[in-house]
Amino acid sequence: MAYYNKANQEPLPTDDINTWECSQENCNGWMRKNFTSSSQPSCPLCGNEMISGIRHITVLANGIMDKEKK
């Protein structure tokens, strides 16, 4: 049965997070919207303005959950 193998391969859990992405093309600066209160933050790396974005991240299943702490 084809379903057998498929069931054995659990996909890695993923998550979509809202981010600020640096508008500078050659800069990797970005931050989570959750972690910033500013409505127009500047890049922590180069200081340029940041644009709204979304990142699709993989959530590791070994306890290092990339989650908000309360």
Ligand SMILES: [Zn+2]
């Ligand atoms: Zn930057």
